[in-house]
Amino acid sequence: MICAALPAAAASLQATDESRRITVILRYDDCSAVSPTDIELRVLESVRRHGLNCVFAAIPQVHVHDSGYKGVQAAQGADEQENCAEEVTDVRPLPQEKSALLREFVRSGTLEIAQHGYEHRRLQNASVRGGNTELFGRGLELQRQMLASGKAALEEWSGRKVTSFVPPFNSYDNDTLAVLEELGFLNFSAGMLDAVPEYCKLSVLPHTCNLLQLKDAVARARVSSSAQPMVMPLFHPFDFTEYDSRKGCISLDEFDSLMAWLAAQHDVDVVTMQQATTQGKNGTMTGNAVQTDASAVSLYDVTRHMAHRCFMLFSLHPRVAASAVPVGARLVLPQPEEAAFLRLRLLLATIAGYLVAFVMGLVAGRLSGTQTLFEPQWVAGILIVVAGLWCLMLLRRRSEIYYNAARLTVFFFSCIAGVLL
Incomplete structure (x- = not known):
């Protein structure tokens, strides 16, 4: 099977630079009632100023004290945290003021809202990588109720149909995928090493890098043999130094400079998850415009994801093997x-x-x-x-x-x- 793919890979190497379009999807996780609104607005304003767009994975109603989300420490004073420590049922939907601000960016085309679980609860499960999950192993009916309720809430305040899904902690099971298809989702985004059953009809858009790796990922995509490589940097509130000076890796000014650089790349299309899915199933993307093509096939189906997953699993081998592939190959989703x-x-x-x-x-x-x-x-x-x-x-x-x-x-x-x- 691998050897049979070699002629096709060699043929694709002949593709000219002009024919290669690099798809970039900016994915921001953990937007919720307790996430830093000021930082999120700065991010959105920067993205809009440079003519780009992004995806916010929003939590319909965050379970504050069981979510694993660290923003609550910044949102509350020490006394309030102590008083609320026993309120394990503290669940907060997105405030009307914040949803109104985000809705403005949704209407302008700058922002796509993806559903990020239901409450982002941190449940321990030894069967999943990392040990944390909200969805894995919780059964078909419960997941159907949770995700349907969350989807309805997001669609109500955003005024748009929600078709993209991001599982909390990148953890899910086959029941999750069945419910997503049932509820009308078109795609989901998790990690590059996560398995997806071959019968899954959803488009699979895994995150591939972080913001600091974005330039290296684009550079690698330019020399890729894939005609349409995809790069998805994932970032959170705690990645910004203005939010967490100790763990943050990039400032808002540096983020703005990065967006300016990204907008200047002539061979890069910055799209949302929904646009990428439309690009893959119904046509091709030119800038932010969709040109439909009835003969187009899915660019992000299960076959592509699992082929990349096999490569990523092998890439965990030591340097004697890892040195055999180009630097940055793990930062891009190839064909x-x-x-x-x-x-x-x-x-x-x-x-x-x-x-x-x-x-x-x-x-x-x-x-x-x-x-x-x-x-x-x-x-x-x-x-x-x-x-x-x-x-x-x-x-x-x-x-x-x-x-x-x-x-x-x-x-x-x-x-x-x-x-x-």
Whole structure:
């Protein structure tokens, strides 16, 4: 399957720079009753000033003290926090004043409202990555009630049909996807490593990078073999230094400069999730205008996402494999052919790493000369060497412990084989 995709990937490399359009989707999460309105307005004003648009993933009614959302500490004083600590049922819908401000940007085309769960509750579940979820494992009927209620609330104050969904904590299950299709959602956005069943009809738009990686992601997209690569930077209130001076990574002025740079890129189309879905299913995007094409196929279907997911899983391999792909390849959603090509390169580099370990072990075993496998001195010596190498690798790159252990195991047994031959 991978090899079959190589000719298509090679052919796509012939695409000219003029034919390649880079789709960028700006996704801001956790807009709610307790998120910083002043920062959000500055973000929207910057986006509108430069002729761009963005997506706000809004929480219909935030469950303040169980959401995992840190904005409540900034919104309340210390005394109020202490008094409210026991109010575990503190649920706040978006205030009318804030919804009116956001509605202005929705009407002007600057903003798309995506649904971000229901209450953004932080429920512990060991079955999900990260351990937190609001939706996973809660059953079809309960999820139907929650998401339908949240969708109705967002549509009422925004005055627009909500067709995009962002699961809290990037956590969901097959019941979630079934409910989204049932309720008329067109797409959803989670992480690049999240699995999606092949029968899912929704467009899949995973986030690919953060704001600081945006320029590198666009640069990588320009040399991608995909004709229509997609980049989605994800950011939150706490990414801004004006909100959190300790954890923030970008100021509002720097964000404005980044938007100015983005607007100046001639080969970049900044669109909303809804526009990207329309682009994929009904036509192509020129600037912010949609040109329908009845023959167009979905650009963001499950096939594309899963091909990229396979590549991303392989990209978790250590540097010996990761060095086989271009820098920044993980910051862009490529088309399936390029994802399969990159995955093959990673696979071959990983195999090469094991082969090197095997050959080194075999040579070491052969060079042991007349030593007998069961002589205590030889056994102790080889175990000390292997243990020493393992510890050195572990201390140097702790994230590669499993891969290094596997390579050393190959080395050890090939060394024994070399002695026995």
